[in-house]
Amino acid sequence: MEAKFLPHILVVDDVATNIRLVASILAEQSYELSFATSGKDALQQIQAQAFDLILLDLMMPGLSGLDVTRQLKQDERYASVPIVFITARSDEGAILEAFEAGAADYVTKPFLASELLARVQTQLNLKETRDQLQERNQELNQNVQLKNQLLSIASHDLKNPLSVINGFAQLLQNRPGIQTDPDAREMLKYISQAALRMNNLIEELLDTAALELGKMTLRCETMSLAPIMEKLLKGFQQPLAKKRQQLACQGDFETRIWGDPARIEQVIENLISNAIKYSPEEAQLRVDVQNREGWLELRVHDQGPGFSAEDQSRLFGYFQRLSAQPTGGEVSTGVGLAVVKQIVELHAGEILLEKTSQKGSTFLVRLPAQATAQA
Template sequence: MNAEDIIGGALKDRRSHDLAQSKLVMELLAYKANDRDHEINAELLGQLVLKYAEAERKLTELNQLKNKFLGMAAHDLRNPLSSIRGFSEILLLEETGPLTEGQKEFLAIINKTSDEMLHMVNDLLDVSVIESGKIDLNLKLYSAQKLLEERIRLLHIVADKKQIIINVDRADVPDFSFDTNRIGQVIDNLISNAIKFSPIGSKIDISLKQVGGKVEIAVQDDGPGISPEDRKKLFGTFQKLSARPTAGEKSTGLGLAIVKKIVEAHGGDVWVESADGAGSIFKFNIPMEAR
């Protein structure tokens, strides 16, 4: 090995050593910077958490105020609307005297509109009560088959107006404890929606059966189906879907949200099986043993 090789090797080793030292210094500086960044990030994170907590508190207060206002407004509106609907029905029966065709027409409009408004008010009341977390279930031993028959009987008039046939398949299910008014409300809503979105002259299939320790009710229609986008927001409050009722019926966008809350309060589940353009099947179940 000559002197040139020795000197070259030494210089190479020196450069390698300097490079290693420089790399170490850079790593230390980066670590210090990262450490400082971590301190800053932790401080910022703490500030963000506090801001988020405050924003959440304000939103909770606003939501409570909204529910209180909705409840008060709906309650104050319900009595006069009930009176308008009731008296218009009496007048239409001509118990107070004969009516002209024009009077009958106007009274029918008043009656129909007040009925729609009353349904909307009742929905608002339900939403305000349910969202406030004050939903109380009045559990009592009853027959699910009997309740289903009662509710279908009431809705047959609406179905007949659209020439819709309702088919029912009921299995024998033992009586169990549930809130008959609330579950009746769920059944009403699902069947009413099926009628609302079904074509004239179509059919609706309703089934009741026991699946394990739960009772399951399904309502199937021949409507337009539900798109994937609509399914994502289906059970939210004040949600309007792209599908429209087939006879111009009104919708508040609250019914399915109420259905979900009632079913979940019973410890059950509600879901939909649907494809765009191929009808829908709404199903819900509730446990037969009280929670």
Template sequence: MPLSAPVRESLVLVVDDQPGNVQLLGQILSGAGYEVMPATSGEQALARAQARRPDLVLLDMLMPGIDGFEVCRRLKLDAQLVEVPVVFLTAATEREFLVRAFELGAVDYITKPFVPEELLARVRTHINLKRAKEHLRLIAREREDVTAIVAHDLKNPISNIRFAAQMLRRPGLGAERQASLIDDIVSCCDEAIEFVQRFLQRRATIERVRSLELAAVALAPLIDRAIARQQAAAEARGVQVMRSGVELSAQADAAALRNVLQNLLSNAIRYAPRDSLIEVHLDADRPGYARVFVMDRGPGIAETERTKLFQRFARIAQTSTDADETLSTGLGLAIAKDDIEQMGGYLWFEPRPGGGSVFAFELLLA
């Protein structure tokens, strides 16, 4: 029966120049449910740790060639391995070296000859501590992501409200156009309130801000609504937006897909030159998939910048006509790609023949 079995199988790198010690440690750890990666030299230990990151290292202190101290020093210089806990194996006569071991980053030591129960207790403790640190880092990263997503997704409706309000200040607007802009403002406010309500209903540190539920979604009406929502911004830029192609339905989450379209249209409008046309084209040229292309005549994306596309917080070097571009987080495309992939689709960029950009995505036909 295994002693102190771990919650899940963890990888322990065992380093000792005595094969008998490696074998004994391996038997104890394997019997307790741990996976063991053996090494009988410092060189071998470093190579194996770099090839496959262990959860913990049991490291002999004095070995020929690269000794345990040098192995520990090099592990702590490696960004991928710096957080791996190192526990030294030391004979009673070597305990005067412990201060040096701790200075190099070791977290504990075990004296030879060791008691199996003590060995397993120390291994389990340090692996659990490592996992706890990783979990805390994950929570902190998720909090940052949630904050960025909330800020970004609220920016779109607020920007549309601003554009509509600016349009209302123009002299000579007819009553029908004024009513249309007021409807846009109310709709954008409703959209922002709906987002806040959905967010508050979820535990942001555990669940995604959006919980996607797939259903058949008619794409043409959704695109038309997204274009209408961006109409004030397009007019302010002197840009036209139109839909073309066939009417299709896809498997999607309507709210998430609406946000994707708003992001792509907002970017296209921001970078499109005055008096140009942005086209949103629908087709089913790939069997089984509905495809949507958002095509502009803006400056395009330089080939050297394309590797940054869809990376969170990566800024692309472009000439923008947007006075508020300094507020951009570079997050919209990353969120859009993530949402499309969660819906079982794919989002990509391609240069537009004749100049400009094409951002396209495909989803399974409903």
């Protein structure tokens, strides 16, 4: 059976009868008590053992209660220990001076036993809460440090070897002996594709960690979607052709926005990639762009199986595995849409699943459009 924690209280007073009175009141509770009859004795005991609360007489010969408090509050080892003054003085100046020195509370002599117990228990409860918060904060800081270490490992120790693997695989594919060996070329192609998939996964995990730590920075400029779409259409030619799909684009892609071109490209690329992955062969996909009431609205339409109510509730969460599966054996990490949502929101925009059915779904991205100068 786990031992019950008993709060340890130090009672400091130069008058023995006062110590006995306080001890008799506190003895009714589950406290561990220690006693000191001077400020010097109190400091020695505090340095030798831990206390959860100090009941301290304000007026003592030699080191007064104020002197003891000031010394303790200057030392970070004891600064968090609550000090409750016991004093016969009730004037405003004395009370103010006590709080300025670092007191948490005070009790004026003569006092009721119930008042003393209430004030002591309140301070103990507050200290316990502060200690729990501090412990939790330390755990969070350790987690942040661990994530930073993982970010460093992923960005250097993992990505660099993958780049080497992919680079040599591509070089080998161009060797004369390999070009005449279909099996070798196919194996090298698989090696290169696997390295690229792993690299993409690492990139998504790095983005996830950077977003959670608030370390993703945007390099914004005035931009349009036209060059991004031109690049993406070229990049998606092969996966579209592999599944005999068509991708139509229509609308005002020249609308100007304030954004990070690389991150906006990441958003659109992810949505189109998902549309290709989850739509069947010969599907008709579409990307529409409108400038409506000061917002650029981009819609990506697919012909996938749609999303159940349960899937919709988890759609933009991290590491979610939804019921729909890629139709061509493609790989999904389960973090893409979560990252996309964060990037869009960093641009003061929003993303949502506008509609969904068994015949397809439409994702809508809204970003603030820049006003067009009038001649």
